[in-house]
Amino acid sequence: MENERKQKLIDLGAEALAEALLDLAVHSDAADDRIEQLIATPKENVQRFKKKLSSLKRSRRFVNWRGAAGFSRELEMLLRDVKAGVSDPLTGIELVAAFYEADNTIFEMCDDSSGTIGDVFRYDAKELFIDYASRCADKDKVADIILKVNQEDNYGIRDTLIDCAGEYLPEDAIRRMIAALQKRADKEKEEYGKRHHLLLIESLARQIKDAELFEKTRIGSWGELSTAAFIDIARVYLESGDVETAHSWLKKIPEGKTFQAYERDKLLLEIYQKQGDSAKLTELLYLKFRSHHSIDTLQALLDVIGHDRRNEIINDEVEQILKTDSLRESDAEFLIALGKIDEAEVYLLGRANQLDGNHYGSLLSLAEAMESENRHLAASLIFRSLLISILERGYTKAYPHGVRYLKKMDKLSEAITDWKIFDHHEAFKAKIFQAYGRKRSFWSKYEVKK
Numbered sequence: 019m020e021n022e023r024k025q026k027l028i029d030l031g032a033e034a035l036a037e038a039l040l041d042l043a044v045h046s047d048a049a050d051d052r053i054e055q056l057i058a059t060p061k062e063n064v065q066r067f068k069k070k071l072s073s074l075k076r077s078r079r080f081v082n083w084r085g086a087a088g089f090s091r092e093l094e095m096l097l098r099d100v101k102a103g104v105s106d107p108l109t110g111i112e113l114v115a116a117f118y119e120a121d122n123t124i125f126e127m128c129d130d131s132s133g134t135i136g137d138v139f140r141y142d143a144k145e146l147f148i149d150y151a152s153r154c155a156d157k158d159k160v161a162d163i164i165l166k167v168n169q170e171d172n173y174g175i176r177d178t179l180i181d182c183a184g185e186y187l188p189e190d191a192i193r194r195m196i197a198a199l200q201k202r203a204d205k206e207k208e209e210y211g212k213r214h215h216l217l218l219i220e221s222l223a224r225q226i227k228d229a230e231l232f233e234k235t236r237i238g239s240w241g242e243l244s245t246a247a248f249i250d251i252a253r254v255y256l257e258s259g260d261v262e263t264a265h266s267w268l269k270k271i272p273e274g275k276t277f278q279a280y281e282r283d284k285l286l287l288e289i290y291q292k293q294g295d296s297a298k299l300t301e302l303l304y305l306k307f308r309s310h311h312s313i314d315t316l317q318a319l320l321d322v323i324g325h326d327r328r329n330e331i332i333n334d335e336v337e338q339i340l341k342t343d344s345l346r347e348s349d350a351e352f353l354i355a356l357g358k359i360d361e362a363e364v365y366l367l368g369r370a371n372q373l374d375g376n377h378y379g380s381l382l383s384l385a386e387a388m389e390s391e392n393r394h395l396a397a398s399l400i401f402r403s404l405l406i407s408i409l410e411r412g413y414t415k416a417y418p419h420g421v422r423y424l425k426k427m428d429k430l431s432e433a434i435t436d437w438k439i440f441d442h443h444e445a446f447k448a449k450i451f452q453a454y455g456r457k458r459s460f461w462s463k464y465e466v467k468k
Contacts, residue, residue: 052095063103067113070096071120074127081128090134093124097142108159110150115163117143118176125173139175147179151186161191165198168218180218184225192222196231213239227258243270245277252285261292296322311335311352336361345369347380354387363393367438370399375407394430395437401427402446409454421463 081089097117104110118139130136151160164179171177183192199215199222206212216239223232232254236247243251252267268282268289283306290299300322307315320328336358339349345366353362366373366388375381385400401423408420424447431443441449455461 060103060105063099064109064113067096067099067103070099071116075120075123077123077127079127083129083131086128086130086132086134089128090138093135093138094142097138097146101146104150107150107154108156111147111154111160111163114143114147114150115167118167118179121173121175125175136173136175140178144178144182148182148185154186157187157191158194161187161195165195169202171214177218177221180221181225183222189226192226196222224254224257227254229255229258229260229263245271245275245282249278249281249285253281256285256288261289265289265293308335308338311339311349313352313355332356340365343369345372347377347384350384351380354384359391359393363388363391363396366396366400370396370440373400373403375403375405378404378407389426389430392433394433395440398427398430398434398443399440401430406450409450409457409460412457414459417460417463420460424464 097114100110100113100117104113121139124135128135154160161183164183168176168180183195187195196219199219203212203215203219206215216235219235220232220239223229223235229251233251236251237243240247248267248270252264255261255264255267264285268286271282283302286302287299290296290302300319303315303319303322307319316328316331319331323331336353336356339353340361342349350362350365353359353365366384373381381400381404385397385404388394388397388400405420405423405427408416408423427443427446434443451461
């Protein structure tokens with residue numbers, strides 16, 4: 019489609035396109051700026067960049083969150099001026115560095131709660147810097163510029179250039195940067211400033227796979243290490259190829275600690291695989307599967323113990339799920355994913371008093387799955403919990419959803435002949451009207467007269 023439109027525009031001819039662009043420029047500052055960029059010489063585009071950046075630094079305007087997207091496009095156009103005007107890598111690096119050094123001004127003049135302004139630094143500016151730095155022959159000069167930019171980082175955005183240094187700098191240049199940063203850290207009297215430089219060293223150490231330096235720096239930065247630190251150090255050792263040391267660091271985590279358990283287990287899986295320890299690998303996969311039943315955790319377990327045991331594992335786990343008293347929506351989802359609809363229905367009906375309508379994301383999909391399988395009572399009970407949650411919270415924006423759920427229950431009730439221990443639909447409606455009848459905006463949408 020886009021290629022077809024492009025060809026049609028080409029067929030219009032240069033003069034017609036030029037007139038159209040000029041007409042657009044009258045009504046759009048962005049279009050006017052793009053035209054100026056296209057017709058400017060490389061030198062003029064560099065001057066345009068410098069002039070715009072200087073103007074930004076002098077500006078007293080404030081951009082609220084509604085204007086953040088438009089402001090981010092302005093900044094993107096600013097970087098395009100550099101890309102269009104600079105072919106010399108070192109000059110390009112210096113200009114992009116100047117953009118990063120304007121971060122204080124830029125962030126102080128806008129509300130970036132959406133993160134769109136920060137993304138210009140994290141992606142657009144970073145990619146442009148990498149392009150120039152990769153082509154620059156003087157790697158030491160590139161390193162010096164990065165160090166200069168990162169002397170301070172009030173908005174946590176300049177370290178973006180540190181975090182990608184391995185993409186354009188050789189190891190010897192990175193090690194010189196590390197030495198310079200260590201000197202800065204040693205001279206710092208304030209803990210915050212010292213930690214800033216040490217965090218940059220950590221990033222560089224990880225990129226050159228120097229796990230010992232990473233470990234030493236983390237200890238020097240924080241002293242007593244936390245569970246998160248044990249995991250970070252283990253990860254870097256594993257990335258550097260030292261599997262045993264990585265494992266030894268994970269063993270330092272006290273038993274029973276659940277903080278970052280997902281990250282810890284992820285590393286342990288890789289360690290056991292590299293060690294060829296099938297017993298430990300199987301044990302961990304069983305634990306992950308039983309802590310969260312899903313097709314993915316089942317598949318990971320079967321990949322190790324053999325797919326010929328699939329039915330055995332499924333039958334055992336379904337039996338265990340049905341024996342438990344507490345409701346886990348993920349277990350109901352797992353039963354449905356396995357095609358065990360009868361079991362899923364029994365599971366949900368037996369724990370209907372535990373349904374929490376605040377868990378909208380998982381419950382709605384369960385209700386729809388039960389409805390599609392003609393398990394009308396189970397579906398209706400789930401819709402009840404969703405409706406009660408909306409009415410209890412008085413969440414008026416969700417009233418249209420609540421009305422839809424109630425009308426859905428009206429329809430489902432026609433097909434339900436056995437209500438088991440649960441209130442019939444009309445009795446349920448009478449109860450909620452008695453409890454929430456004053457919520458007139460809801461009932462007016464439902465169009466029920468009492």
